[in-house]
Amino acid sequence: MPWLSHVILAVAALLLDPVWVTARHHRSGNSHKPDGDISLWIDRQQIKMFSGLEMEIYAITEGRVLSYLLDPELESKLPIIPSEVSHVNFTWKSGVKKYYYNFYRLTSLNESILKTPSITIKTRGRVPKRPKEFSVLLPCSGNSSGVAQFGIGLMIETRKGKPLNGTPLRLNLRKECAVRESNPGPCPDGYLGPPHCKKALCYPNCMNGGNCTAPGVCSCPPGFQGPYCEGGICTEKCLNGGKCIQKDTCECPKGYFGLHCEFSKCVIPCLNGGKCKGNNICRCPNGFKGDHCEIGRRSPQRSACTRACRNGTCQADNTCLCDSGWFGKLCNKNKPWA
Numbered sequence: 015m016p017w018l019s020h021v022i023l024a025v026a027a028l029l030l031d032p033v034w035v036t037a038r039h040h041r042s043g044n045s046h047k048p049d050g051d052i053s054l055w056i057d058r059q060q061i062k063m064f065s066g067l068e069m070e071i072y073a074i075t076e077g078r079v080l081s082y083l084l085d086p087e088l089e090s091k092l093p094i095i096p097s098e099v100s101h102v103n104f105t106w107k108s109g110v111k112k113y114y115y116n117f118y119r120l121t122s123l124n125e126s127i128l129k130t131p132s133i134t135i136k137t138r139g140r141v142p143k144r145p146k147e148f149s150v151l152l153p154c155s156g157n158s159s160g161v162a163q164f165g166i167g168l169m170i171e172t173r174k175g176k177p178l179n180g181t182p183l184r185l186n187l188r189k190e191c192a193v194r195e196s197n198p199g200p201c202p203d204g205y206l207g208p209p210h211c212k213k214a215l216c217y218p219n220c221m222n223g224g225n226c227t228a229p230g231v232c233s234c235p236p237g238f239q240g241p242y243c244e245g246g247i248c249t250e251k252c253l254n255g256g257k258c259i260q261k262d263t264c265e266c267p268k269g270y271f272g273l274h275c276e277f278s279k280c281v282i283p284c285l286n287g288g289k290c291k292g293n294n295i296c297r298c299p300n301g302f303k304g305d306h307c308e309i310g311r312r313s314p315q316r317s318a319c320t321r322a323c324r325n326g327t328c329q330a331d332n333t334c335l336c337d338s339g340w341f342g343k344l345c346n347k348n349k350p351w352a
Contacts (some may be wrong), residue, residue, distance in 0.1 A: 051077030052113050052141060052170065052178065054106040074106075074170075079180025089186045094161055097192040098215055101149045108141040112173040115141050118182070119167025127191045128162035129153040141170070154191035161190050216242070222260075237261030250274050268292060282306050286327065311337070 054074040073083055082088065095102075117137040122128045135148045150166070166185045170178040201211035216226035224232040224243030234243035238261060245258070252264035256275030259265045266275035269290030284296035288307030291297045295305055302310035311327065323334035326345035336345035 050109040051111060052106070052108050054104060056103065057105045057147070073104075073183075074178075074180075077111075077178065079178070079183065083183060083185070084180060089163075089188065092187065095152065095187065095189045097154065097190045098219075100153065101151045103147055103149050105145050105147045106141055107145045108143055110143075113141040113178065114171050114173065115139060116169040116171075117167065118169055119165055119184070122162055122164045123186075124160070124162035125155065126158045127155055127160045128164055128189050129155050131164050131166065152189050154189075156191075156193060159191060159193045161188050163188055248274070254278070269295075280306070286310065 052074055053072065053076060055070045055072040058070050072080060074080065085091070115138070117133055120131045120133065120137070122130050132151045132153075133148060134151065152164070163186055166187070167182055169182040171181075172178070214226045214228050214231070216230055216232055220226050220232035220234075220243050222235065222238045222243045224234045224238065227233040232241065232243050234240070237247050239245045239247050246260035246263055248258040248262050248264060250262075250273075252258050252266075252275050254270045254275045255267045256264040256270065262273070264273065264275050266272070269279050269292055271277050271279060278290045279293045280290035280296060281294055282305075284290055284298075284307050286299065286302045286307045288296035288298045288302065296307050298304070298307035298310075302308075304310075319328040319332050319334065321344055322328070323336075324344050324346040325340040326334040326336040329335050334343065334345045336342070339348060341347050
């Protein structure tokens with residue numbers, strides 16, 4: 015299992031539900047707006063690339079440092095970051111408030127194995143108002159193999175100099191580094207040995223049983239596609255707006271079900287251009303209402319008929335579908351017995 019999926023499970027166990035709930039709360043795909051309070055997280059896309067799970071992992075959410083980061087035994091409970099992972103991406107935003115940050119500590123406790131960590135932003139500055147990504151870089155020295163400890167210290171303050179509750183954050187983590195075995199010549203970038211630099215490296219890891227056949231290139235098994243084999247191929251097309259998410263597996267929109275989203279949950283079909291959105295409930299176009307969009311009438315100006323239907327609805331074949339109690343080409347004749 016990829017490294018980050020271990021982290022997800024470890025974090026969930028530490029929190030006994032709160033972080034898992036927080037992560038699940040943000041699975042809907044809604045974009046982060048600049049309102050609200052400061053938040054810091056690993057985004058959904060990176061988590062999915064590492065583990066296949068579509069979720070977010072939060073360190074700070076709406077102005078609150080999550081409790082698992084304050085656990086004094088956090089380092090021992092999290093897995094060691096493996097050698098093939100050289101950086102971790104984070105996203106943060108301040109929202110409507112102003113916050114200032116200071117990465118006051120970036121240090122390696124075993125510099126013969128791991129160089130001093132660095133970040134892709136300035137060590138001091140203002141937290142951006144809107145979501146913005148940065149990376150923590152973890153460069154191995156290349157001199158020794160082993161596991162190195164490294165430390166990150168982060169202070170976050172309001173514009174009045176008041177620390178955010180739970181900060182400064184002091185994290186001690188562990189990173190594995192592996193030195194390539196000696197060969198007649200050095201391995202090209204993206205490969206490692208032994209014995210002849212034949213093993214290619216892919217980061218993130220290939221998913222769903224894919225093989226890394228060249229640096230950053232995944233060869234996908236039958237039924238999967240995408241740069242990391244993260245997407246599915248459906249032999250039969252997903253219908254009614256369904257999306258292929260895994261091999262022969264469709265994710266159906268509301269109102270539809272079945273292997274290919276071929277079945278509607280509306281036993282009575284939606285009328286007048288309505289779309290099924292639940293069990294026998296239709297989403298109706300303007301001018302119509304009712305569970306099946308059966309109530310209403312199209313406005314005359316939208317009619318496609320040569321002559322407007324008097325008491326009915328114009329059809330695509332230039333004929334009128336008459337309302338109950340009316341008949342005739344233009345639905346202008348009344349049925350007194352109806």
